[in-house]
Amino acid sequence: MSDRRLPGADLRTLLRPALPTRSSAQALAEHFIPALLAPRPGATVVDLGCGRGDSVDAFRAVDPSVRWIGVEVGDSEYETRPDVELRIFDGVSLPFEDASVDLVFSKQVLEHVERPHALVADVARVLRPGGIFTGSTSHLEPYHGRSTLNLTPYGMLRLLDVSGLELETIMPGIDGPTLFLRRLLRGPKFFDRYWARRSPFNTGVDAVARLTGWDAEDRNALKLLFCGQYSFVARRPAQG
Numbered sequence: 698m699s700d701r702r703l704p705g706a707d708l709r710t711l712l713r714p715a716l717p718t719r720s721s722a723q724a725l726a727e728h729f730i731p732a733l734l735a736p737r738p739g740a741t742v743v744d745l746g747c748g749r750g751d752s753v754d755a756f757r758a759v760d761p762s763v764r765w766i767g768v769e770v771g772d773s774e775y776e777t778r779p780d781v782e783l784r785i786f787d788g789v790s791l792p793f794e795d796a797s798v799d800l801v802f803s804k805q806v807l808e809h810v811e812r813p814h815a816l817v818a819d820v821a822r823v824l825r826p827g828g829i830f831t832g833s834t835s836h837l838e839p840y841h842g843r844s845t846l847n848l849t850p851y852g853m854l855r856l857l858d859v860s861g862l863e864l865e866t867i868m869p870g871i872d873g874p875t876l877f878l879r880r881l882l883r884g885p886k887f888f889d890r891y892w893a894r895r896s897p898f899n900t901g902v903d904a905v906a907r908l909t910g911w912d913a914e915d916r917n918a919l920k921l922l923f924c925g926q927y928s929f930v931a932r933r934p935a936q937g
């Protein structure tokens with residue numbers, strides 16, 4: 698039963714139908730990989746802003762025949778591992794033909810990009826019709842590692858929309874208050890657990906929801922309202 702006075706009810710309305718209705722689990726970008734690769738055997742996958750390039754292991758674990766290509770900017774702080782295919786680009790114009798890629802994966806990169814609208818428009822260009830853009834980015838996360846911007850979940854919906862991509866799913870990640878505290882305390886290892894396991898604010902939302910009867914959409918909207926990071930799946934429509 699939804700509570701119309703829920704903080705975040707406005708966001709809930711805007712993000713439907715991309716909010717999960719059965720669960721309000723916290724998700725990392727890799728969460729979606731098995732379901733997205735299942736209908737795309739031997740897919741061409743681009744990891745945009747691949748960093749070290751370790752996502753290749755997650756993709757190959759699901760489908761060893763996947764063609765994984767990492768893409769990075771020339772002045773990256775990260776050194777990409779030598780056993781993967783890597784292309785360096787200018788941060789906007791992806792080095793791929795139109796409609797040639799099945800899936801673009803981008804984990805915690807958009808918040809470091811200088812021209813996100815131009816870059817996401819180019820993601821849409823290189824995706825095949827029906828292709829997928831998936832990953833995660835930051836909402837309420839303090840400055841870190843040359844980050845340039847934070848995107849609200851609604852900002853993400855709009856960014857995708859103006860690029861011709863449809864948001865299919867959005868899921869909360871680690872909560873913002875936990876990231877604030879982590880930054881304030883200068884990143885003690887103790888906090889690392891909260892990327893993979895439910896973080897304290899999200900635990901609190903679930904506890905209150907048990908008392909109030911908030912459904913999964915309500916919980917997702919509230920967690921997204923205060924999230925530090927979130928994960929998403931978007932699609933280039935099959936037509937157009």
Ligand SMILES: C[S@@+](CC[C@H](N)C(=O)[O-])C[C@H]1O[C@@H](n2cnc3c(N)ncnc32)[C@H](O)[C@@H]1O
Nearest residue numbers: 746747748770773774775788804805806809810
């Ligand atoms: C926080 S790291 C994430 C690396 C990797 N995706 C991971 O999850 O380990 C952000 C990455 O974005 C890259 N980056 C910054 N601007 C970019 C752009 N315009 N296009 C692609 N990658 C960019 C940086 O070089 C850096 O490797």
